[in-house]
Amino acid sequence: MTAAAHASSADQVLDVLLHQTEPVTRPFLATSCGLSRPTIFAAIQQLEQRGLVQAVGQQSGTPGRSATLYEVPEGAGALAAVDIGGSNLRVAIADLRGQLVGEQHEPTARPGGPAIVAQAIELLRSTLLASRMAAVPLRTIGVSVPGVLEHDGRTVRYASNIDQFEPFDFATPFADAFDTVVILDNNVNLAAMAERWRGAARELSTFAVVAVGAGIGAGIVHEGRVMRGAHGAAGEVAFLPPFGTRRKVDARAHDEAGGLSLLHDAQSRSGWRGDPPTTVEDLFRRAAAGERPAATLVEEECARIASVIASICAVIDPETVVLTGGVGDNDQLIARAGSLTEAMIPFPPTLIRSGLGDRASLIGAVHLAAQSAKQELVEDTSG
Amino acid sequence: MTAAAHASSADQVLDVLLHQTEPVTRPFLATSCGLSRPTIFAAIQQLEQRGLVQAVGQQSGTPGRSATLYEVPEGAGALAAVDIGGSNLRVAIADLRGQLVGEQHEPTARPGGPAIVAQAIELLRSTLLASRMAAVPLRTIGVSVPGVLEHDGRTVRYASNIDQFEPFDFATPFADAFDTVVILDNNVNLAAMAERWRGAARELSTFAVVAVGAGIGAGIVHEGRVMRGAHGAAGEVAFLPPFGTRRKVDARAHDEAGGLSLLHDAQSRSGWRGDPPTTVEDLFRRAAAGERPAATLVEEECARIASVIASICAVIDPETVVLTGGVGDNDQLIARAGSLTEAMIPFPPTLIRSGLGDRASLIGAVHLAAQSAKQELVEDTSG
């Protein structure tokens, strides 16, 4: 009922420990939490009893008594992440800090929510067993879904990308199979958070991720929070007026190696010297060489992307735009789209490539699971 | 250095009191703060000693002992607000809760930052003296400026609207004249916050305010926070690709009764039956009657506005868009622009008129001053 949870000292300490990659000392925790050493001592004792912290040796080399080093042991819990895409299924296992200890992917076998979820559960199970976390309790599964998440946090709509046209509950099958907390979010939102967590947008609190692949979509982060929109449609830049509804519902399907609409357009043009290009790299190479239909196509695509970026800037003015997706994750395109953008608006953003490529949504799902697990570990004490 | 200020009980109580319009009892404060009665008792005692709370009678009518009623007295402090516009200068005096006790406006006499600031100081002084707050200490002045605020919080750029082309410090003259804290923000941002505080967007945490007047600009609020953008250019929708840079720097000059670009366009068209329209109302009336150049102009303007709204929706998907400004604050335009928007995107927002009209930025400046004053009253105790 009362508003503020007022994170206790143990929670603060755990929070700091989960951000660390190396073991740390109690005096370090004291200064970084702003608490006194006795308080840290008590907090560490509590956390040790709960198995969330372990002493792992002594610090040496400095004058004075050597401090005990502590870390969150791998046995404290495992996280799982699943990225459900139209052509690829990715899973990962991580420790509570979000450090990956196992990752696998395979082509999507059959379309449709139930089939893909069954495949994902199998793949996740085998990846978990193959990892060194097989015996560790699985705390949370984060799932990246290609559609709009309803307010119940379980049901996904408009996942046309995987031929799931009816609303489908992607959470319960995982929860039943692994008897764990399952948390879902949209793939573009997760990709955006992943870029901020471990990708190209580290240290940025307001930016946009533009994914160009089968369609075009954007994930927008404002002051560290993903913009979702009233209808879950924030970032649906395929609907921007200059384009109308030409490329619409599948706009979020940005993680597909096949099905790139730019390649599709290319193959339906005539006038190629030899065969039409079959890869994005080939198309860009031929465009750079001045080959006629290639150069025109690339220039048109860059203009479209520049127009989308300019529109995003006119509305939210991000400092940085991260480009990703099968088409977008390309230096040549970024350079050209960047100079076109600069001609359109007086306050252009910095354009950078994704730091994570097509693993962005998966990494985002790991982050989601890590956040959720942390929150639950904190709520254990107060609730 | 340490992060959380962890609002003390007195701060919480003050916060609740500042949101109340009527005096309240201590038991009410206890339940609404989630604190016990003894704690409230102590907090009220502290606040009374600081002159921030006063007993103002007894509650009666209910069974049981009658409770003492408390409120923040007017003597606790005064706030001032200034809205610097290209054609009008507005000032207001309010109590700490933001309740207006005096308001005046007059046409801007001469352009340029220094002249307008001098005029504003005069007008503010006379308004303060004429109000019943003349003897009350002035805590904070909130100023709405027609330009981009630099990171120092004092210097304003691009105030071309008032013929101030060089960066100018709008804060120091007020601070010197009244020996008080002065806080500035952009007029569109303040108008947006005002709509949320006391206008059409009450209870909404994510929405956009689109101002159509001399130009077109937008203020965007995401989860209760105004989006500013990396260059202070968030909401500069005049730069959206379909329009190019046709209407640019003066886009934020939305509060001007004169200088409406739609009227300007109208007067430069030929083919009017009689004189061209001189007011927006006249133009819309003649358009509704089917008069030729009027109907075309209005339809074009509505299409432009719908396109801007659709672009905003494709990027941030707000639930509601508030329309304001000399042209935008008009039912006929809102109805037409609304139906055009619905044809452009599948997740249209609700369009509503401003609840505050051309006083929005001034009300926003009052809000800004009230927030700043509250923060300082809180920091007094902890710092």
Add this chain to the structure above:
DNA sequence: TCCATTTGTTAGGCAACTTGCTTATTGAAT
């Protein structure tokens, strides 16, 4: 008049931190 009810006030207590002190180690200087 008495009573149920609600407010006002005091007293005591507890949780979560703090500061200040003593003790235990450690690397380097003598």
Add this chain to the structure above:
DNA sequence: ATTCAATAAGCAAGTTGCCTAACAAATGGA
């Protein structure tokens, strides 16, 4: 080897900020 300065570890008492419990005071209605 011994000593010293520096740092960590651990203990004791004090402070803060809130709570619950209990009771006194005031009020409308039976």
